[in-house]
Amino acid sequence: MLTAEALADLKSAILLPANADELVPPPRFAAKTFSNYLTDPAIPAQGVAVARIMAFARWRKRLRDWLRLRPVDKPGLYLDGGFGVGKTHLLAASWHAAHGVRRYLSFAEAVALVILYGADRATALLAGDLVCIDEFELDDPANTRLIDLLLDRLIASGTRIITTSNTVPGELGQGRFAIDQFRNQVARISERFEDVHVPGHDHRRRLLASDGADPVGWGTAVEPFSDGDRTAVVAAAALDQLLAEIPVVNLRRLAGRLSRLTMLDLEPFTNQHTALRFVHLVDKLYDGRVQLRVRSSAPLTGLFPEAHCQRAFAKKYQRCTSRLVELCA
The missing domain is CATH 3.40.50.300 (P-loop containing nucleotide triphosphate hydrolases)
Structure with missing residues (x-):
């Protein structure tokens, strides 16, 4: 089981300079x-x-x-x-x-x-x-x-x-x-x-419940994934601290070290920078076919404030929501 501290220990490998050989389609599209x-x-x-x-x-x-x-x-x-x-x-x-x-x-x-x-x-x-x-x-x-x-x-x-x-x-x-x-x-x-x-x-919308309910891997009662070498259970705040230190181009390496991730205590975003770091992470988790569970008191549709969804990064948030439906299914 990987904790936030264990993931932080991988930073030296994650932060190595970008390599052209890595710039290939990710696992989901390989x-x-x-x-x-x-x-x-x-x-x-x-x-x-x-x-x-x-x-x-x-x-x-x-x-x-x-x-x-x-x-x-x-x-x-x-x-x-x-x-x-x-x-x-x-x-x-x-x-x-x-x-x-x-x-x-x-x-x-x-x-x-x-x-x-x-x-x-x-x-x-x-x-x-x-x-x-x-x-x-x-x-x-x-x-x-x-x-x-x-x-x-x-x-x-x-x-x-x-x-x-x-x-x-x-x-x-x-x-x-x-x-x-x-x-x-x-x-x-x-x-x-x-x-x-x-x-x-949108093929991902077929995964939504007919009543519009959140996917099974999202909610207040979500149980973390069990132990495993490539399984991580991390509080959302601790994960964001790690993400703040990793350039976007290196996030694929973080996702490549995970097969399953449980994120705890994720609350609706009030800070644009935090929200965008999360969006970039979800993109790489999706690309890497990483299974995701999210424990949150907020519904998935309430993760990004309405004011954010009407501004510059609206389509990024819409794409993220669409991908979360599949990741948490």
């Missing part, structure tokens, strides 16, 4: 391919989207493209769609189908790399034939500037990019910050991508 993505026959546009994504992922540069004898497609493909429609499945499938040097990471990890190492080193770590970036979202001026800089350098190196988002390109940044001051940057970011809409329904 075996996702185009062939095992089940399109909904009732939604024909879904099959059209998959065909376009597959063609982009499998594309190989030809001699005439190197010689610039004709214009080529945009260097990026942008997959937009609602929660739980399979965009990340298609992103991982693209990674598996592509040729050459490939990297896979989240948008938050990409921004964290630029913050930690600078644009030059981050570009050197990521540059290749294809970079897959999950959950693209312009939440504030800082990450807008940083991702604009990183995209510039990656594309200049000849790297192609596929990204997923819950926001259509034309609405990036809207409602999150003073968009008028950054309209040129946002437009430049959007222009690098061809947009492909992935329609569908």
Whole structure:
């Protein structure tokens, strides 16, 4: 059984510099391919989207493209769609189908790399034939500037990019910050991508009880997981103290050391920084297929205050809630 103290003892390993070899699809998506993505026959546009994504992922540069004898497609493909429609499945499938040097990471990890190492080193770590970036979202001026800089350098190196988002390109940044001051940057970011809409329904919602009750692994009477080498039982406050010391790009290592996690005494968030650290952790627990139980006096839908859910990070909180439904089922 791992306690908060035992997890803290792992920090030296968790905090080692990022390694390009780690930037691969996580366990949940390690075996996702185009062939095992089940399109909904009732939604024909879904099959059209998959065909376009597959063609982009499998594309190989030809001699005439190197010689610039004709214009080529945009260097990026942008997959937009609602929660739980399979965009990340298609992103991982693209990674598996592509040729050459490939990297896979989240948008938050990409921004964290630029913050930690600078644009030059981050570009050197990521540059290749294809970079897959999950959950693209312009939440504030800082990450807008940083991702604009990183995209510039990656594309200049000849790297192609596929990204997923819950926001259509034309609405990036809207409602999150003073968009008028950054309209040129946002437009430049959007222009690098061809947009492909992935329609569908949130598959995770099927796990909710018909009466809307919380999943069985969430509530006041939840029992912690039993002993195990990769099982942790941690108070929410102690876990947050640990998360405050771990860069987002290193969280995958923490999740990789767990198979089951019980979080105790989780209360509704009042601090935005604490809430976002929790969101980043849930993303990595979800990616890593870590089983989760949460003892909380609050209903899952009350975890993030309504005021937070109407501001800059609203879609992050909505995605987190959707993923918690599956993790705690």
